[in-house]
Each structure stands twice: as structure tokens, then as C-alpha cells.
Amino acid sequence: MKSTSKIYTDKDSNLDVIKGKRIAVLGYGSQGRAWAQNLRDSGLNVVVGLEREGKSWELTKSDGITPLHTKDAVKDADIIIFLVPDMVQRTLWLESVQPYMKKGADLVFAHGFNIHYKLIEPPKDSDVYMIAPKGPGPTVREYYKAGGGVPALVAIHQDVSGTALQKALAIAKGIGATRAGVIPTTFKEETETDLFGEQVILVGGIMELMKAAFETLVEEGYQPEVAYFETINELKMLVDLVYEKGITGMLKAVSDTAKYGGMTVGKFVINEDVRKRMKEALQRIKSGKFAEEWVEEYGRGMPTVVNGLSQVQNSLEEKIGNQLKDLIQKGKPKS
Ligand SMILES: NC(=O)c1ccc[n+]([C@@H]2O[C@H](COP(=O)([O-])OP(=O)(O)OC[C@H]3O[C@@H](n4cnc5c(N)ncnc54)[C@H](O)[C@@H]3O)[C@@H](O)[C@H]2O)c1
Numbered sequence: 001m002k003s004t005s006k007i008y009t010d011k012d013s014n015l016d017v018i019k020g021k022r023i024a025v026l027g028y029g030s031q032g033r034a035w036a037q038n039l040r041d042s043g044l045n046v047v048v049g050l051e052r053e054g055k056s057w058e059l060t061k062s063d064g065i066t067p068l069h070t071k072d073a074v075k076d077a078d079i080i081i082f083l084v085p086d087m088v089q090r091t092l093w094l095e096s097v098q099p100y101m102k103k104g105a106d107l108v109f110a111h112g113f114n115i116h117y118k119l120i121e122p123p124k125d126s127d128v129y130m131i132a133p134k135g136p137g138p139t140v141r142e143y144y145k146a147g148g149g150v151p152a153l154v155a156i157h158q159d160v161s162g163t164a165l166q167k168a169l170a171i172a173k174g175i176g177a178t179r180a181g182v183i184p185t186t187f188k189e190e191t192e193t194d195l196f197g198e199q200v201i202l203v204g205g206i207m208e209l210m211k212a213a214f215e216t217l218v219e220e221g222y223q224p225e226v227a228y229f230e231t232i233n234e235l236k237m238l239v240d241l242v243y244e245k246g247i248t249g250m251l252k253a254v255s256d257t258a259k260y261g262g263m264t265v266g267k268f269v270i271n272e273d274v275r276k277r278m279k280e281a282l283q284r285i286k287s288g289k290f291a292e293e294w295v296e297e298y299g300r301g302m303p304t305v306v307n308g309l310s311q312v313q314n315s316l317e318e319k320i321g322n323q324l325k326d327l328i329q330k331g332k333p334k335s
């Protein structure tokens with residue numbers, strides 16, 4: 001185990017390093033919308049680059065930011081931030097960024113996928129760095145507006161100017177991340193751990209665990225509403241306790257019966273076999289097999305993602321969740 005040598009906070013970063021520089025945020029989705037608004041509200045010079053005048057274009061305008069066609073946005077930009085989907089970045093780079101950008105402009109990422117797996121080969125005269133928020137885009141905006149920030153990782157791939165880290169930390173400050181903390185990493189470590197996290201726990205693991213538990217109860221004849229409260233809705237409250245007080249805090253809040261059952265049956269369900277599969281999933285990421293498969297799936301129009309989303313939308317647990325939504329919302333604290 002090698003612990004981080006440093007956690008950067010507000011006092012380690014200075015917005016002046018990038019003040020007045022023209023920042024082009026490419027894409028206005030989950031992260032793009034949050035970054036563009038946070039950077040603008042931090043007093044930085046932001047434009048948004050989009051390929052066409054559609055939904056994102058209108059949203060950008062209604063948020064008070066100027067949308068431009070990508071090539072116009074990158075033409076005069078000193079810092080170009082890729083916040084379009086990972087599978088779109090290579091084509092955007094080849095067709096709309098590389099031919100039009102200023103020589104030596106910085107190339108910035110929120111995830112290392114395209115650089116680590118060499119889908120984008122940046123010019124040798126650009127600084128290339130990453131600020132990877134460890135949370136979803138809407139939360140990056142929500143926390144910033146409330147005076148906080150989502151923690152992030154920072155990594156430098158190319159440092160031609162010798163100031164790449166200072167610029168990366170200034171952007172991290174501009175989106176609010178240094179209000180929490182920013183940990184230095186490499187493109188390799190960020191890419192592999194981020195993919196692993198979303199596959200085995202944050203997205204894949206939790207989703208399948210919730211579904212499997214819900215379906216087990218329903219198949220055994222229990223009321224789906226009771227199953228929903230038990231296996232999906234209450235999860236937030238227990239994860240909130242972990243977030244506020246750690247795993248120990250969560251354990252202290254539940255009954256001794258839940259502690260004993262959780263400590264024994266948890267290990268029976270999430271057993272050595274599951275850990276072996278986690279290692280296998282990590283191996284597929286490290287070898288590049290997952291990246292290869294994802295590029296191929298994307299090329300076929302993402303059938304697995306499209307069908308998977310529609311299956312989830314039409315599942316019994318989603319129907320029950322929708323029926324209970326008003327009731328659940330009414331019970332939420334009014335702050
Ligand atoms: N979603 C997250 O919370 C999150 C968290 C950390 C890092 N990241 C990283 O941030 C980057 C952006 O991800 P995201 O989830 O915010 O993206 P997204 O899917 O929300 O991006 C959608 C936006 O990208 C643009 N776009 C979509 N398709 C396009 C196309 N074919 N051509 C040109 N532009 C197109 C549009 O502006 C659209 O609004 C990725 O590298 C991702 O890995 C995302």
C-alpha cells in the first residue's frame with residue numbers, strides 16, 4: 001500500500017494562474033454544465049463548445065453562457081476541456097479540435113480513458129492534464145452552489161510549460177474541488193480505479209445487489225412495496241450514515257441484531273468468489289479488454305446500454321419506486 005503524499009486544498013491553489021485565459025468547455029451534459037457554470041461563477045473566462053444547435057445549445061444559453069460551434073470555441077482557447085462522452089472524444093478531437101486549436105493550447109480531461117488507452121494522441125507541445133471529480137456532475141454543481149465541493153483527483157500527462165500542476169489545481173479550485181480535497185494520481189491509476197469503481201460497486205455492483213435482493217423477496221411472495229422500502233429506499237439512509245460517520249458510525253446506528261446478521265451473512269453472500277470476480281473485472285480493465293469491448297459496443301450503437309436502460313425502466317422495482325415516489329418525497333427533510 002502506498003498512501004498519497006499530499007492532498008491539495010484551497011490554500012495550495014491560485015485562480016490567478018488561469019485568470020483571463022480563455023477556457024473552452026466542450027460538451028454541456030452532466031460534467032460540462034457543472035464545470036462551465038462553476039468556472040464562470042469563479043470569475044473565469046468560459047465559453048462552451050458544441051457540435052450542433054440542439055438541446056445542449058439552448059440549455060447553455062438559458063444558463064447565461066455563450067455556446068459556440070466547437071471549432072470556433074477552440075480557435076482562441078488557451079485551455080480546452082473535454083466534457084463530452086468518452087466514446088465521442090476521439091472523433092471530436094480529430095475532426096473539430098486538432099485542426100482548429102491554437103498551437104500549444106492545454107488539453108484537459110475529467111477521466112483518463114482516451115489518453116490512457118491511446119485513443120487520443122496529443123501533440124507534444126501541449127500541456128495535458130486531468131481533474132477527475134469523484135462524484136456525478138449535478139453534485140459538482142450542487143455542492144459548489146452551497147459553498148462546498150466534490151473531491152477530485154489530479155494528474156499530469158504532459159507538462160511542457162512547467163506549470164501544468166498549478167493550472168490543474170486552479171481549475172480544481174474553479175469547480176470547487178479544492179474546497180474538499182484534491183489527490184494527485186496518474187492517468188493510469190485514475191482510469192483503472194474509476195472504471196473498477198463504477199463497474200463493481202457504484203453503478204454495477206449496487207444496482208445488481210438491489211435488484212437481486214428485491215427480486216428474491218418478491219419471488220418468495222412478499223409485498224413489492226415492502227421489498228422496495230427494504231432493499232432500495234433505505235439504502236440511501238445507511239449510505240448517508242457511512243458518508244457522515246464512516247462504516248463504524250453506520251454500524252453504531254443499527255441494532256445489534258443487524259450488526260450480527262450483517263457481519264455474518266454479508267460475508268456469506270459477498271464471498272471469496274465475488275472477490276475473485278472483482279479481481280477478474282480489474283484484470284479486464286488493466287489489460288485493455290474492457291476498453292476494446294466498450295469501443296466495439298459503442299460502434300454498434302450501444303445496444304447493451306440502450307436495452308439495459310429500457311429493461312431497468314420497465315422493471316417492477318422502478319414501477320413500485322414511481323408509485324411510492326410522492327410518499328417518499330413527502331417524508332424527506334424540508335431544508
Ligand atoms: N457523468 C459524470 O458524473 C462523470 C464523473 C466523472 C468524470 N466524468 C467524465 O466526464 C466526461 C464527460 O462525461 P459526462 O457523463 O459529463 O458526459 P455526458 O454524456 O453528460 O455529455 C453529454 C454532452 O456531450 C455532448 N455530446 C453528446 N454526444 C455528442 C456527440 N456525438 N458529438 C458531440 N458532442 C456530443 C453534448 O453537449 C451533451 O450535452 C467523460 O470523460 C466522463 O468519463 C463524468
Ligand SMILES: CC(C)(O)[C@@H](O)C(=O)O
Binds near residue numbers: 134136198202203
Ligand atoms: C459518477 C461516476 C460513476 O463516478 C463517473 O466515474 C462516471 O463515469 O459517470
Ligand SMILES: [Mg+2]
Binds near residue numbers: 111194195198
Ligand atoms: Mg467513470
Ligand SMILES: [Mg+2]
Binds near residue numbers: 133194
Ligand atoms: Mg467515477
